[in-house]
Amino acid sequence: MKKVNGHEIINLFEQWSPKRFAEDWDPVGLHIGQLNRQVEKVIITLDVNESVVNEAIDKGANLIIAHHPPIFRPMKHIWTDTPQGRLIEKCIKHDISVYAAHTNLDVAPGGVNDLLASRLGLQNTEVMEPTISDPLYKLAVFCPIEHADNLREVLARAGAGAIGDYTGCSFTSTGIGRFTPTTGADPFIGEVGKMEEVAEERIEVVLPGPLRSKVLKSMLAAHPYEEPAYDFFVLDQRTEEFGLGRVGTLPASMELKEFAEFVKDALDVPAVRIVGDFSKPVQKVAVLGGSGSKYLKAAKRSGADVFVTGDMDFHSAQDAELMDLAIVDPGHHVEKVMIEGVAQYMEQACREKGYAVSFIESEINTEPFRFV
Numbered sequence: 328m329k330k331v332n333g334h335e336i337i338n339l340f341e342q343w344s345p346k347r348f349a350e351d352w353d354p355v356g357l358h359i360g361q362l363n364r365q366v367e368k369v370i371i372t373l374d375v376n377e378s379v380v381n382e383a384i385d386k387g388a389n390l391i392i393a394h395h396p397p398i399f400r401p402m403k404h405i406w407t408d409t410p411q412g413r414l415i416e417k418c419i420k421h422d423i424s425v426y427a428a429h430t431n432l433d434v435a436p437g438g439v440n441d442l443l444a445s446r447l448g449l450q451n452t453e454v455m456e457p458t459i460s461d462p463l464y465k466l467a468v469f470c471p472i473e474h475a476d477n478l479r480e481v482l483a484r485a486g487a488g489a490i491g492d493y494t495g496c497s498f499t500s501t502g503i504g505r506f507t508p509t510t511g512a513d514p515f516i517g518e519v520g521k522m523e524e525v526a527e528e529r530i531e532v533v534l535p536g537p538l539r540s541k542v543l544k545s546m547l548a549a550h551p552y553e554e555p556a557y558d559f560f561v562l563d564q565r566t567e568e569f570g571l572g573r574v575g576t577l578p579a580s581m582e583l584k585e586f587a588e589f590v591k592d593a594l595d596v597p598a599v600r601i602v603g604d605f606s607k608p609v610q611k612v613a614v615l616g617g618s619g620s621k622y623l624k625a626a627k628r629s630g631a632d633v634f635v636t637g638d639m640d641f642h643s644a645q646d647a648e649l650m651d652l653a654i655v656d657p658g659h660h661v662e663k664v665m666i667e668g669v670a671q672y673m674e675q676a677c678r679e680k681g682y683a684v685s686f687i688e689s690e691i692n693t694e695p696f697r698f699v
């Protein structure tokens with residue numbers, strides 16, 4: 328097992344939940360401390376408060392991965408006789424770093440919204456409100472026939488040619504490449520001043536925009552030529568979409584009241600608030616962790632019968648009623664599903680890498696509401 332520092336762990340995490348998935352206003356990333364230290368235990372929590380920091384100290388964890396950013400608004404000073412200042416002071420005194428993954432973790436495939444959709448047993452889930460759309464590129468590269476197999480393998484390993492459930496997709500055609508090396512060149516094939524003709528393959532692969540520089544680097548490193556010929560094309564017929572909320576269907580239709588009871592159990596909350604006629608049949612369900620009142624129209628547009636989301640305010644509830652969109656509000660704290668979700672994902676990702684680090688699920692309940 329390999330000893331690792333915070334950077335290596337967070338790099339792995341951000342391959343799943345990159346910062347570019349976050350909304351513009353969202354201060355995701357490292358909030359307190361540093362990532363250059365060795366980390367053996369990471370604690371996962373929805374919120375960071377003093378009890379969570381105490382828990383990290385007790386359990387020997389020196390990295391906290393939280394969903395809600397502990398420093399949400401810019402601070403003008405750190406006064407250690409205020410709760411927030413005391414929290415920061417305690418983290419620094421105990422060499423505990425805090426990293427926040429907020430809306431990027433909501434958007435990430437397998438993140439908060441997918442975890443909630445899966446708890447609700449939703450099928451055929453899709454993104455409710457796309458927020459990120461990556462361009463797709465096609466790379467066409469020319470190389471001598473006997474090197475084509477190797478180059479295809481290198482491109483696939485860099486992530487090019489992944490389409491849906493298929494990997495290593497490519498197309499190849501053959502032809503003749505021509506070139507004349509001039510003074511100063513150190514050609515792999517041919518000699519200076521003499522026109523060369525080489526039987527080459529043109530390999531075509533598609534790749535998502537964020538992989539462009541990685542694929543290009545791998546291709547250039549593996550290509551036998553000094554000056555490989557290649558083209559990148561932007562494709563406009565296919566893009567990969569990511570976004571907030573999920574919409575999917577229940578295996579069978581049920582009445583709103585029955586569905587609300589089901590949500591209560593599935594998300595393990597003491598109560599839910601409901602908007603809509605109790606006997607309304609529901610089957611298509613939109614779900615968005617956190618505060619969803621801004622997304623009523625998106626939920627309605629998605630064709631959902633009911634929208635499961637937290638922090639519903641009075642006037643938004645009235646708007647939902649007017650647009651005949653039922654609401655089940657289980658509160659904001661249901662995002663606690665991320666604790667187990669992130670711990671399990673990272674435990675496995677680090678095991679595959681041989682990293683000597685373990686992930687602990689925080690046991691501190693950060694729900695501020697009590698119910699009577």
Ligand SMILES: [Zn+2]
Nearest residue numbers: 616617618662
């Ligand atoms: Zn939240």
